[in-house]
Amino acid sequence: MNISLRRGERIFVNGAVLRVDRKVCIELLNDVTFLLENHVMQEEEATTPLRRLYFVIQTMIISPNDCDAAVALCRETLVSLSGAAKDPRIVAGLGAAIRHIADERPFEALKAVRAMFQIEAELAASPQTEQRGAA
Template identity: 70%
Template sequence: MNISLRRGERIFINGAVLRVDRKVCLELLNDVTFLLENHVMQAESATTPLKRLYFVIQAMLMSPNDCEAALQLCREMFVSLSSNALDPRIMEGLRAAVRHIEDKRMFDALKVVRGLFPIEEQLTTTAEAENAREVA
């Protein structure tokens, strides 16, 4: 797999953080767990339930040797989200993310959860609009 990075960009590979000082192309010759900097969510951006879940899964991906506490928190979040999620698209996405985590495919779990963000935003916007109408 080839990955192109720009000057100053970071990549997280198997828990290590690498920053390049010039434009570079990396060729990964074996199976590694990596995360590009533009997919890394900062703590202050984890403002919704699904974004908080993404942040926890991200922590497991970035620190694969030290993820027991994050895995336990992730399990608790799945239970909470599953009991509160009424949208079948979110439920199916959560089930897929759980399968990926069980298979230790954290990046695939992140992709699934990131794909649910627009649905969560749409549901939140709709709920806020309904609440505003009820108040008015």
Template identity: 50%
Template sequence: MKSSIRISLRNGERIFVNGAVLQVDRKVSLALLNDAIFLLESQVMQVEDATTPLRQLYFIVQMMLMNPAEMPRAIELCSKHLQALREASESAEILSGLRAVENLIVGGRYFESLKTIRGLFATERQILDSVREEPPIRAA
């Protein structure tokens, strides 16, 4: 028998479960007793925060969880975005992470893929910061 997942929510907090948005009006603890796809409000990225390639990937995968009705379109967009990231990246850590993300998504493990993507944000930030610091190349 699969163990339940216990979630504690504060007054006014939202949780996204299988595409439904639930908001509580008081502090509450929930037990999810079967398989459910969920995101806590604190894990939800707003569109204006999807400002880098990996954050955009996170947002796309997040939409898969939050709007299952649009899953086929989101999967297609995710596949294209993953391909573009693989072609643009030279970082072994990013490339390895993208392979893991793709395998998790293919396996239907979207929540775990979000966790993997979040784990790559610091590396992406370092790469983007180093690119900004490099002086432009001058022609001879």
């Protein structure tokens, strides 16, 4: 896999934070877990249930050697959100995230949760949110 980074951009690889001082292309030759800087959510941005879940999963990826508490919190959050969700798109997305976490594929779970942000925003903006059951 090839990743292009701009000057000053960071990438999180297997828990290490790398910052490049010039434009560079990195070729990953083996299986690694990584996050690009533009996919990293700051804690203060975790303002909704799905964004908080994203932040927890992100923590598992960024700190793989110290993620036991994050894994437990992730599982609790997934169960809680799954029980509360009424919208079938959210239910399906959470189901996918649960499977990915069970398969130890947190990056895939992160993508599944990120894909639901727009749905969550639409449900929150809808006057019928209580009837339709937002995440």
